[in-house]
Amino acid sequence: MKSFAYLALIAVGVGSVIIVWPRRTEAASPAAVPHRPYDSALAAHEVNFNLARVRRDPGGAIGWRQLASAYLTEARQKEDPKLAIKAQQAAERSLSIRKARNAGAAILIADALLEQHRFEEAHQACETALAIEPGADAAERTMTDIDFELGRYDEAGQRIAAHPDWRKDPAGMALMARQAETYGHPDQAEMWLTQAVQTADADYELPATTVSWFHVKLGELQTRYGRYDQANKQLKQALALYPESWKALAAMARLCAKRRDNDGVLWYGKQLDEVAPMTDVVGLMEDAARTKGDESDADLYAKYVLKLNQSTIDLGVKPHTPAQLKNGHTHDRMFCLYLAEHGKMLDLAQHAATHELASRKDIYSYDTYAWVTFLWGKAKGSRIDVVEAKQSIDKALATGTKDPQILAHAKAIDDYLQNN
Template sequence: MKYLSMCIVLLFLSSCKTETENLLTNKDDYNKYLASSPSKTTSKYFELWNNKILPDSSQLMSFGIVGGEYNRYFQNTGDIQYLKKAEQVLEKAVNIAAIGQASYYRALARNYISQHRFREAAQLADSARTIKSGVDQTMGLMFDVNMELGNYDVAQKYLDSLKNMNDFAYLIRLSKWNDHKGDLDTTIRFMEKAKEKAEDAKDKGLRLWAYTNLADYYGHAGRIEDSYQHYLKALALDPGNAYAKKGIAWIVFSHEKKADEAMRILDSVTKNYKAPDYYLLKAEIADFMGDDLKSLSNFDTYFKMVRNPAYGDMYNAYNVSLYLDRTDQFDKALKLSRKEVGNRPTPESYSLLAYSHFKKGDKEKALEIVQKHIEGKTFEPAVLVYAAEIYKATGHVEKAQAIKTELFEAVYELGPSSTKSISKL
């Protein structure tokens, strides 16, 4: 009996130790950022330039400044209306510009990228390229667009044309390229160099970009403490930064399994920040908590938001995944995944198309898509989950098992609920 009691005590202590080892976050680190007030969506600077824009206005500088401010408001609030307002202003600037037209082409292209209008963005980037002004910025944009369109060979050529290890813009793209290739160590090394450049320049925007992206990469590499610290660095610069708070919420949820605390963080964010995908994460956390009512409520909020036509194709991929994994609307999934492949023919889009065919019962078509468009072309865990299931169902057991082994190392990225689905592969 003493032996049994001792075993129970040791088991309890071991459990407590493991739980403590997983705890990296501290409420005191981030609580001060959770009570942030709504972001300002006007200023004397904005009003000054906005008032110069009249129905027949041709004041080009006004359009550029106002468009930039609208984009900043979108970044700070997640409210799609500001991205669309920026689009309207920049389209007018493109139409009237005689001097500096390339810069307006690039700005509008980036706006289109944010809206997932990648083919239109590519056309604008090509128009900027013909003007021969701001050549490096245009080459960088061409790289970005071609990566989004899955034209990886073309993207690499543009990247090679930019080579400059002292340039922040080149380093972040070189980092993205190595992430695409699955070389995470090299990805992080170049992103750390980019961070140093941003800090040396004392540029707030570049530092925020570097901190949050590096935090993401650290998370992928299992360096959770480093990830956490860089999200905090971002919040120290910008206390209202929703993305950094979302990153901390993910660490709290996926690494520490503190679903209630993760939900508390996200609830504070969604009071003022309006991006639909935040409600999907809240629904996932509610599922993990076993709170069906809260999960359904957050899904309902998401679907109500994305019905807004202003979002266009921005949430196609999310919607396909929900049709496949949540609502079993396989016909809708197949139709929308075909559209998404047309918009953005990447391995990620093809994985949705393959899994849609799979769910519709066409296993051979699904396998054909995986072999042609996914196999050896991506290292994204969410894509590999679908591929492994298709491999297993079509008798390619060894390939499925190889992916399964990789996926167990990616549970942090996929979320704690993924363990069960991976085990079934």
């Protein structure tokens, strides 16, 4: 799951806070003003420009910080954790040169670590930023995002309650939507995201890449809750704004899978592969090819999934951290679900789910652990494992979420226990 640090505007809610209702609006309208268009060469140009700058002045903290920011932008566009590591290293260099009035470098370290799914370390980097500049808004927002990713909903709620202004901007509206969905209010979530899209569309200062992100978030929500026509509209608008958006391409492939549009899955999956291949989407391509009777292609996609996750496979069931993986971070959640649902390497799938839950205890990690443990236990005929899956899915449901996937997993586990 990608963090909202992508926009550097973070706000999440918790069960103890009152859900704030957005103003009801109609479906988002097309952009009313022009936005700075996406330039595929710009991010690399910024990296090269700032590399030249630090070569001329290796002792300049600002230059290293700017280089870190450029690397991070490119990492997010390409979903490339190796670039995120470079961003982290450049920001660390900046901070080592000067700490005073350089909280921004610590925040960039946190953002780069978030890209690598190194959440606890990112949290520590935020603490460093706040020690340098107490109350720094960007650090508070990023720390809130990390708490949400880790399932620390109480801590996140305390921070959002202290910053009501966060809900006034589009990114804040998107995060209020996340809060609403987490606590079982998808209709409120859709209203918040619709409002965010409309606000972003009307803000000419926002670049097209950022505006596209809001359309993706609305389209993803609508996909989850079966509003496929509306989702299709939003995701196509996202791609019109940002044709190389891996987020939008992946979301379109997932939408096509929901609609049983196998050709669409394959088309968008191939487009995505040119930008940033994703484990779950390649798995959907395997399923689509098999459904179409293209067994040879399906087998190739199956091998590709394993190739994308070779570092995790090499480590096997040994304990590991994101930093130990050659690609810089884990895709354990996607990979273990793929393995479990395809009946492959179930011991590794179970380990990956266990590792994921050990590192982050949000509702989606509990759901993943529950589902993988259920399928593993069912395959072994182990009721003990299925009971453990039931305990985990109950934790996933604890916020009152109405997420259809979590509810479907809960029903399957309950049905099995009742009948066996």
